[in-house]
Amino acid sequence: MRILIAVLLGVLIAGASSFAVVNAANSTPDPQVKPLYHYGTR
Amino acid sequence: MLSYDLVFVPHPAWTGAMLGLSGGFPRQVPSDAVAAALGHLLPGDLVEKALLLAVFAVAAAGAARAVPGDRLAPKLAAAAFYCWNPFVAERLLLGQWALLLGYAGLPWVLTARTPAGLARALLPAAVGGFAAWNVSALVVLGRFTARPRRIAASLAVLLGLALPWLVPALLAAGGGRTDPAGVDLFAPRADTPFGTVGSLLSLGGLWNAEAVPPGFGSWPIAAGRLLLSLAAIAAFAVTLRRTRDPLLAALAWSAGAGFAVACLASLGPGRALVRGLVGFWPGFGVLRDAHTFVAPLALLQALGVAFLVTLAVQRALGALGAVLVAAPVVLLPTLAGQLRAVDFPADWTRAQQMINADPAAGYALALPWGGYRNYAWNHGRTVLDPLPRMLARRTVWNDGLRVGDRALAVEDPLARDADALLRAPGPLTGPLAAAGYRYVVLAKVGDPGEAALRARLAGARTVLDGRDLTVLRLDGREPAPAPPGVPVLPVTTGDILALCLVLWSYGTYATTLVGTPRTSR
Incomplete structure (x- = not known):
């Protein structure tokens, strides 16, 4: 049982960390939302 | 070139606003x-x-x-x-x-x-x-x-x-x-x-x-x-x-x-x-x-x-x-x-021709309700809405300027009324027609609220629906009330006096453009 839990935790941790690494490597900034109707910005 | 207040349009229309007759600050x-x-x-x-x-x-x-x-x-x-x-x-x-x-x-x-x-x-x-x-x-x-x-x-x-x-x-x-x-x-x-x-x-x-x-x-x-x-x-x-x-x-x-x-x-x-x-x-x-x-x-x-x-x-x-x-x-x-120079999209000039050819009276309302726009066809550069300079009829637009996340109060009396109508919930077609509007021009600028705004105008007749612009006509409207404004006579008298002053100045020294050379101090 403990081995099964360890395997599951390992899969979860490996999945989460690989997702985080891929996102960190290919991160793109959120597109800047330019206000539609404004005259300018101070 | 269209940039902020730099707005020149093809076939500009003559309007009272150009002479300060519309009531806002001229x-x-x-x-x-x-x-x-x-x-x-x-x-x-x-x-x-x-x-x-x-x-x-x-x-x-x-x-x-x-x-x-x-x-x-x-x-x-x-x-x-x-x-x-x-x-x-x-x-x-x-x-x-x-x-x-x-x-x-x-x-x-x-x-x-x-x-x-x-x-x-x-x-x-x-x-x-x-x-x-x-x-x-x-x-x-x-x-x-x-x-x-x-x-x-x-x-x-x-x-x-x-x-x-x-x-x-x-x-x-x-x-x-x-x-x-x-x-x-x-x-x-x-x-x-x-x-x-x-x-x-x-x-x-x-x-x-x-x-x-x-x-x-x-x-x-x-x-x-x-x-x-x-x-x-x-x-x-x-x-x-x-x-x-x-x-x-x-x-x-x-x-x-x-x-x-x-x-x-x-x-x-x-x-x-x-x-x-x-x-x-x-x-x-x-x-x-x-x-x-x-x-x-x-x-x-x-x-x-x-x-x-x-x-x-x-x-x-x-x-x-x-x-x-x-x-x-x-x-x-x-x-x-x-x-950079840009060409007006065909939708704009078609809307201009169509609305200016209509002899029926009534105001035009420029939507979405913001005076400055970032049109894709203008490379995203901010520019004042060109519509009021294109249409011969009184065009109501939001002159309450927005800077950052703050907005100033609307100045034009008609725009203040329109602002109140737009802020209130519910359909717009009837109230706008009752207020004397004949056209609503809805520019497409990528605003997520455009569909909701269009839905509030149900019942209005679509006379142009292009990639950049939708023009709606409010048939069966009430006779347009006399727009608030300023008296014509004193304004035109002021214009004529200023023109006479310019003519006098050039009549006095017809041979020079501005002043005489600065030869001594």
Whole structure:
């Protein structure tokens, strides 16, 4: 049982960390939302 | 080119708003009327290019002419500096060609010798209207310290040329208003590392961070600019002290007063004072965009650079003189390429033709409810909604300016009513028809709320639905009520008097463009 839990935790941790690494490597900034109707910005 | 307030359209329509008859504050009077009149003689894009070219030609010639002596190098230096500096760059990016017309006329105003000559020199400011007139008035008042004679005649000329916008402004005072919050939004701001005062001394400091030339705020460029400005002011002061030239003294007074007003509006207590003044009487709204009053300082610095070049030439330092002539361009290289020409999409011109061909009365409503737009076809550059300049009928648009996340109160009485309708929930078709609207023009700018807005206009007949624009007609509307506005007779009388003043000034000295050469002091 403990081995099964360890395997599951390992899969979860490996999945989460690989997702985080891929996102960190290919991160793109959120597109800047330019206000539609404004005259300018101070 | 369409950029902020720089709006020239194909086949501009004649409207009462161009003469200040619509009731809001007449900031665009009479510049829009002149642009529309020229637009009937030439294509709109050519009119725009000609007016912008005139700004640079008049400014350069005036600055060169204001430099005493016959040496070419100092005159070139003054012309280059006066045409190519942060004040011009930022106001140009903000599209304020009408203000720049007044700026271009400042050297001519300074050196005009007679009331008729002053009237001719003030012609660019008279065309530019409110803001252009304000900075020119500062120089005219400064002239009184140099030429105390003919004060009454000069004041008469100054006021006479203001009549086209002054009369509607005074008559609309009951219905018009100026939001005191605008003092905070349009106060000068630091756009260099040297703070607001340092930026103003460098002739920058415009309120809008989006209208700053790229790279202007970087340390090397900003430091070079500030050094050039300080050196020019020092050279001007030394020359003034040495020559006691009354015209230079007059310019020093105007530039000092203008700089003080700009600094006052940028500092906390001073800004509170201006806000209180605007709240007390809307006429003090003249102080709202205080950065405009830095314009005479630009002329002072241009003459100062010319004096530096004179000194360099006298001491056989020709290379230094050449550097000073080129310095304005070297220190502000990124202005070129900021403005690009665009064509109006076919939807816009089709809508214009369709609506203007309709003889039925009724207002047009410009939606979405925001005065400035970022159209994809304009490369995303912000521009004032062109529609009111294209349609012959009264076009209601949101003149409550938004800066950042703050919005000013709507000024136009009809726009205030429309604002209330749009803020209320529920269908718009019936209430708009009852208020006298015939058309609703819905520009597609990528607003997520467009579909919801369109849904509120259910029942309106779609007469054009293109990629860039939807035009809806409200059939079965009520007869349009008489729009609030100002009486026609006093406004047109003011226009005619101003026109007569211009004709008189040119009739008096028909052979010269503006004033006589400055041969002696």
